[in-house]
Amino acid sequence: MEIIPKLPVAEWIDKATEWTTDTFEFLFDFIKEDFGDFIEFFAEDLLMAIPIWLFIAVIAVLAFFASGKRFGLVAFSVVGLWFISNQELWEELMNTFTLVIFASLISVIIGVPFGIWMAKSKTVQAILTPILDFMQTMPAFVYLIPAVAFFSIGMVPGVFASVIFATPPTVRFTNLGIRQVSKDLIEASDSFGTTGMQKLFKVQLPMAKTTIMAGINQTVMLALSMVVIASMIGAKGLGQTVITGLQRADVGTGFVAGLGIVILAIIIDRFTQNLNTQKGQ
Amino acid sequence: MPVIKVKNLSKIFGKNAKQATKLLDEGLTKEEILKKTGNTVGVNRASFEVEEGEIFVIMGLSGSGKSTLVRLINRLIEPTEGSVMIDGEDLAKMNKQDLRGVRREKLSMVFQKFALFPHRTILQNAEFGLEVQGIDKEERSKRARESLDMVGLGEYIHQFPSQLSGGMQQRVGLARALANDPEVLLMDEAFSALDPLIRKEMQDELLELQDNMKKTILFITHDLDEALRIGDRIALMKDGKIVQIGTPEEILVNPANDYVEKFVEDVDRSKVLEAQHIMKRPETVDIEKHGPRAALERMRKEGLSSIYVVDRKRKLYGYVTADDVSAAAKQDKKNLHDILHTDVPKAEMHTSMHEIFNMIHDSPVPIAVVEGDKLKGIIVRGAVIAALAGSEVSINGDHS
Ligand SMILES: Nc1ncnc2c1ncn2[C@@H]1O[C@H](COP(=O)(O)OP(=O)(O)OP(=O)(O)O)[C@@H](O)[C@H]1O
Ligand SMILES: [Mg+2]
Numbered sequence: 001m002e003i004i005p006k007l008p009v010a011e012w013i014d015k016a017t018e019w020t021t022d023t024f025e026f027l028f029d030f031i032k033e034d035f036g037d038f039i040e041f042f043a044e045d046l047l048m049a050i051p052i053w054l055f056i057a058v059i060a061v062l063a064f065f066a067s068g069k070r071f072g073l074v075a076f077s078v079v080g081l082w083f084i085s086n087q088e089l090w091e092e093l094m095n096t097f098t099l100v101i102f103a104s105l106i107s108v109i110i111g112v113p114f115g116i117w118m119a120k121s122k123t124v125q126a127i128l129t130p131i132l133d134f135m136q137t138m139p140a141f142v143y144l145i146p147a148v149a150f151f152s153i154g155m156v157p158g159v160f161a162s163v164i165f166a167t168p169p170t171v172r173f174t175n176l177g178i179r180q181v182s183k184d185l186i187e188a189s190d191s192f193g194t195t196g197m198q199k200l201f202k203v204q205l206p207m208a209k210t211t212i213m214a215g216i217n218q219t220v221m222l223a224l225s226m227v228v229i230a231s232m233i234g235a236k237g238l239g240q241t242v243i244t245g246l247q248r249a250d251v252g253t254g255f256v257a258g259l260g261i262v263i264l265a266i267i268i269d270r271f272t273q274n275l276n277t278q279k280g281q
Numbered sequence: 282m283p284v285i286k287v288k289n290l291s292k293i294f295g296k297n298a299k300q301a302t303k304l305l306d307e308g309l310t311k312e313e314i315l316k317k318t319g320n321t322v323g324v325n326r327a328s329f330e331v332e333e334g335e336i337f338v339i340m341g342l343s344g345s346g347k348s349t350l351v352r353l354i355n356r357l358i359e360p361t362e363g364s365v366m367i368d369g370e371d372l373a374k375m376n377k378q379d380l381r382g383v384r385r386e387k388l389s390m391v392f393q394k395f396a397l398f399p400h401r402t403i404l405q406n407a408e409f410g411l412e413v414q415g416i417d418k419e420e421r422s423k424r425a426r427e428s429l430d431m432v433g434l435g436e437y438i439h440q441f442p443s444q445l446s447g448g449m450q451q452r453v454g455l456a457r458a459l460a461n462d463p464e465v466l467l468m469d470e471a472f473s474a475l476d477p478l479i480r481k482e483m484q485d486e487l488l489e490l491q492d493n494m495k496k497t498i499l500f501i502t503h504d505l506d507e508a509l510r511i512g513d514r515i516a517l518m519k520d521g522k523i524v525q526i527g528t529p530e531e532i533l534v535n536p537a538n539d540y541v542e543k544f545v546e547d548v549d550r551s552k553v554l555e556a557q558h559i560m561k562r563p564e565t566v567d568i569e570k571h572g573p574r575a576a577l578e579r580m581r582k583e584g585l586s587s588i589y590v591v592d593r594k595r596k597l598y599g600y601v602t603a604d605d606v607s608a609a610a611k612q613d614k615k616n617l618h619d620i621l622h623t624d625v626p627k628a629e630m631h632t633s634m635h636e637i638f639n640m641i642h643d644s645p646v647p648i649a650v651v652e653g654d655k656l657k658g659i660i661v662r663g664a665v666i667a668a669l670a671g672s673e674v675s676i677n678g679d680h681s
Contacts, residue, residue: 209400
């Protein structure tokens with residue numbers, strides 16, 4: 001043990017982070033400010049401007065159609081959302097919702113193209129697989145540190161950390177879905193003289209859709225699971241209420257906020273799943 | 282100019298494929314090469330030409346390289362050696378874009394396992410090739426409908442493939458290929474997944490369509506019956522090699538080697554046909570009534586070069602040929618006795634197809650089917666071929 005001194009891995013990472021922070025400062029600042037403003041605008045001005053009853057009504061109608069004109073999801077959504085507003089956690093809910101929406105959207109926008117790239121090339125797959133494993137196994141807390149370094153505190157680093165944690169399933173499932181398309185169909189497509197793009201959009205993506213949607217569902221769930229963790233670096237929302245409850249040993253408050261997260265999770269999960277099974281047929 | 286010209290085409294699967302081609306030169310078999318190098322010989326130096334409007338059948342047992350060969354022809358896989366020319370253009374030398382052009386406009390493929398797109402309706406499936414070519418929606422829908430009508434699926438256009446039976450799905454596959462109006466149809470065991478009845482129906486349908494369309498068709502099958510029914514010419518493959526190319530009759534009558542012979546034997550064994558099943562009513566002349574003039578008249582009317590001679594009780598005397606009869610008529614002979622040939626090729630009612638097969642091959646006249654000394658029927662070469670090819674036996678059912 002003595003022969004090899006302790007490798008300064010931590011220092012290297014620090015240096016790299018520092019370098020990145022300095023070099024891309026202009027970019028990070030831009031994201032921090034403008035994107036931060038936009039998120040804030042979305043949560044506080046846009047969503048909060050919608051009357052609660054209208055919001056619940058819209059969700060109920062969407063739930064009705066998303067679940068194939070049944071009433072289970074509608075009833076649950078209405079009661080669940082009403083409960084959250086009753087507990088005076090509506091603003092927190094809107095913030096959490098915003099965080100999840102943005103983190104998921106960005107994850108999907110990044111994840112799907114990477115998944116496609118991975119499916120088209122064995123080399124890319126060989127390189128990306130361990131990276132994705134790494135991203136998912138690394139404790140999510142760790143992502144908070146560079147997030148803070150790049151974007152200080154608030155919603156933006158919360159979204160950033162969530163994106164890193166939540167993207168892998170979309171990439172993986174997109175790759176898997178495309179690779180699962182049977183060789184016969186690829187041959188059929190080729191035999192009609194499709195270009196790579198035509199094959200992708202007319203055959204591979206439509207056929208992989210169910211699998212990709214399952215990946216997106218997981219991504220959304222992972223983004224949601226980051227809500228409490230992200231609130232440790234100042235992301236607003238239900239997570240923050242949980243943390244406050246923790247700090248003040250206030251079990252009741254913490255529990256109610258936690259319940260709010262669970263309700264949101266169930267609604268989002270059923271929405272994405274139902275959309276998937278419906279379209280997948 | 283042949284539409285498809287394949288020359289010295291080889292495909293060897295595995296690493297160091299080029300190296301393995303040397304072993305082919307040294308005459309090693311597919312098995313030996315697999316043992317020695319771990320490479321699989323898919324296709325071994327295949328050469329043939331397919332003429333315009335021809336149905337060219339490639340036949341061979343499972344694993345003989347048929348699918349590999351057909352995929353080489355539209356370059357779904359790259360050849361190890363050799364060339365494929367379509368309309369005189371070398372496919373291997375084409376860049377991707379030109380290759381796409383050829384696939385879009387000249388070659389369409391029908392797949393063994395249908396390979397329909399499950400997320401598209403029947404109409405959208407049939408439109409696929411046209412859509413890929415960027416043809417506008419109205420035009421492609423019109424053409425796709427036409428080709429679906431052609432295969433009798435006009436009513437099903439808004440269904441999905443999973444809602445159709447296997448036979449119907451295969452028709453969609455055919456319609457999808459036809460919608461492109463390609464010069465060449467490549468059909469890889471297109472009917473193999475179908476049950477025998479539907480299969481026969483599809484074969485008939487293909488022949489009927491072919492009468493109107495006059496496409497060049499490369500048809501793959503592992504079934505000799507099918508090959509004989511629809512092929513203008515047949516190529517037999519074994520272990521990646523083409524062992525014989527010929528018309529159905531040539532293949533049946535002159536099998537190039539044991540392998541082909543086995544195939545042919547299998548056919549008649551499977552059919553268990555006998556002479557009585559394929560004979561037809563003979564044209565005859567009566568030795569007591571008819572002289573050379575009458576015989577000549579009869580033969581001219583029926584378009585025969587020889588005719589069997591019997592008496593009133595249908596006892597067989599022999600046959601006379603047109604040449605002899607006309608000479609006798611000139612000499613004003615009164616009866617047929619002098620010119621009668623008695624070396625008649627004879628078969629019994631129960632004689633097997635296999636024997637008939639061997640007889641008919643070097644017989645100048647149709648085979649006489651006798652019961653005792655009575656003539657019951659005759660067998661012409663065409664009937665043997667037709668019977669082996671599995672067409673209706675009842676065409677000859679009018680024998681007395
Ligand atoms: N992608 C591949 N990799 C390696 N070997 C292959 C590949 N495709 C085919 N082969 C081999 O090439 C040979 C010919 O296969 P091919 O599929 O062309 O046979 P086939 O005549 O079409 O048989 P079937 O009637 O069963 O469809 C076989 O020995 C097979 O194992
Ligand atoms: Mg095959």
